Amino acid sequence: MSQAAQYGTSSQMDGLISYVIRGWPGWQVILTSLLVLMTYDQFMYIKRKGSIAGPSFKIPFMGPFLQAIHPKFDSYLAQWASGPLSCVSVFHKFVVLASDRDIAHKVFKSPGYVKPCLVPIATDIMGPNAWVFLQGRAHAEFRRGLTRLFTNKALSTYLPIQEKVYSDYFSRFVAGTQANGGKPTKFMSFFREINCALSCRTFFGDYISQDAVKRIADDCIFYLVTAALELVNVPLSMYIPFTKPWAGKRTADAVQAEFAKCAAACKANMASGAEPTCIVDQWVLHMMESKKYHERIAAGEENVTKPTNLIREFTNEEIGQTMFTFLFASQDASSNVLHRLRDENLSVRGGDRNRPFELTMYDFLTYTNAVIKELLRHRPPVIFVPYVATKPFPVTPDYTVPKGAMIVPSCYPALHDPVAYPNPDSFDPERWITGDAESKTENWLVFGAGAHDCLARKYVPLTMAHMVGKAVLELDWEHHATERSEEIRVFATLFPMDECPLTFTERR
Numbered sequence: 001m002s003q004a005a006q007y008g009t010s011s012q013m014d015g016l017i018s019y020v021i022r023g024w025p026g027w028q029v030i031l032t033s034l035l036v037l038m039t040y041d042q043f044m045y046i047k048r049k050g051s052i053a054g055p056s057f058k059i060p061f062m063g064p065f066l067q068a069i070h071p072k073f074d075s076y077l078a079q080w081a082s083g084p085l086s087c088v089s090v091f092h093k094f095v096v097l098a099s100d101r102d103i104a105h106k107v108f109k110s111p112g113y114v115k116p117c118l119v120p121i122a123t124d125i126m127g128p129n130a131w132v133f134l135q136g137r138a139h140a141e142f143r144r145g146l147t148r149l150f151t152n153k154a155l156s157t158y159l160p161i162q163e164k165v166y167s168d169y170f171s172r173f174v175a176g177t178q179a180n181g182g183k184p185t186k187f188m189s190f191f192r193e194i195n196c197a198l199s200c201r202t203f204f205g206d207y208i209s210q211d212a213v214k215r216i217a218d219d220c221i222f223y224l225v226t227a228a229l230e231l232v233n234v235p236l237s238m239y240i241p242f243t244k245p246w247a248g249k250r251t252a253d254a255v256q257a258e259f260a261k262c263a264a265a266c267k268a269n270m271a272s273g274a275e276p277t278c279i280v281d282q283w284v285l286h287m288m289e290s291k292k293y294h295e296r297i298a299a300g301e302e303n304v305t306k307p308t309n310l311i312r313e314f315t316n317e318e319i320g321q322t323m324f325t326f327l328f329a330s331q332d333a334s335s336n337v338l339h340r341l342r343d344e345n346l347s348v349r350g351g352d353r354n355r356p357f358e359l360t361m362y363d364f365l366t367y368t369n370a371v372i373k374e375l376l377r378h379r380p381p382v383i384f385v386p387y388v389a390t391k392p393f394p395v396t397p398d399y400t401v402p403k404g405a406m407i408v409p410s411c412y413p414a415l416h417d418p419v420a421y422p423n424p425d426s427f428d429p430e431r432w433i434t435g436d437a438e439s440k441t442e443n444w445l446v447f448g449a450g451a452h453d454c455l456a457r458k459y460v461p462l463t464m465a466h467m468v469g470k471a472v473l474e475l476d477w478e479h480h481a482t483e484r485s486e487e488i489r490v491f492a493t494l495f496p497m498d499e500c501p502l503t504f505t506e507r508r
């Protein structure tokens, strides 16, 4: 058909449609458009769903959005139990959940098909150029530089600053109980704060003021960022003032600006020859060593020893943004047990309970480590990791995740698999000592797997051993359990529904 004829046909069609529509009342046009869109939305849902588990039809447009705002842990359990692959569609987003361990591994290890997305608006909150969103070589290179900040040697330089955080907060726990007349106090917000302070101080040492730590740790501020990163959001809500995503974005920007200021102070201090005591110190030191190396090579020097971590210079803003991704990633996660923990931690300190923690003690903390692994298995801080398919992804022989859909490998089901961990819902550190839990490496998805797996795999158990050891030696506490203590609240991570009522006293 000639072009002229084509134009003729299409303008005739346009004319016909506008003639028909002109004859309709406005409400009929709106209703018909809605019906067409609804049918399209439904059709696309059914097409994408294919053979996997999920409702046969979706609630028009929004899908199960209202349930997603306040996710119930039981709903996740039900969703995982519905099939190895299941789906939901919220607004325009199609989400595939993988509960099967081997499929989860396949997703984690298919960087050619998927990339991490956290949640759809995470790129806006953290910045689209944040390193965790990089792919392939660019990601691997950035990550290699950061990995060197978590070697045993580097980790041991952070211990003194962490010891100070624990001392400070343990006194606050005791004072908090005293101020409440010795009555049980909900401690979850204190725990969030110690966790945040620990991260801020490990990243920035004394460059960050106590006031800034407090502001960042403050529930309101940090909750906003977390709340902004719910799995699904109303489209474009980040641009609507006073919504959670809008407030979260402002908070994230303010924290990153504060971090960039700390990076500047760190560069000045390290340039004056200071010893490294925190993560940015180590990072800046590696930049200085790399720069010196390049200068000496450029000056024609020979046999110059290459630094172990040859990296480029990073701007204060890049450092601030990267530490923000760390802060975001580092959110958290009894009688006979306590007795054994005390014995073991006193013994590695040679009977001196005031002796600060040292890296060499770690290898001798067998029972403490078993308790920590069981804690991470029993209540994994990360229950799933959202990825997005960058192209059609044949995740099983029968099902291909459509391009642009979220594919969410789950960690929790593998960690509560009764075959790998008999009686999975009971907290039993013994399974790591006399049992065979240690050999179930495929099920150990606490830190993910593959190219994006957690950078802090070693750091986390080490800091937990440090904190638990110091706490059992210096504090007594009582858990005032309620009927909701074992009920799980999902808010990015897992919380006890009753916010953990406790009383703390100093151990004499």
Ligand code: HEM
Residues within 6 Å of the ligand: 108, 116, 132, 143, 325, 326, 327, 329, 330, 331, 332, 333, 380, 381, 382, 385, 445, 446, 447, 448, 449, 450, 451, 452, 453, 454, 455, 456, 459, 460
């Ligand atoms: C109990 C504490 C923690 C748990 C359970 C945890 C778990 C995880 C998981 C499941 C992932 C995704 C892995 C994947 O996609 O395969 C991850 C990624 C990551 N984690 Fe952690 N994490 C914890 C603490 C931390 C801390 C303290 C830091 C920083 C100091 C950190 C830094 C990171 C980073 C940077 C990534 C992204 C790595 C990349 O994209 O290459 N995490 N973490």
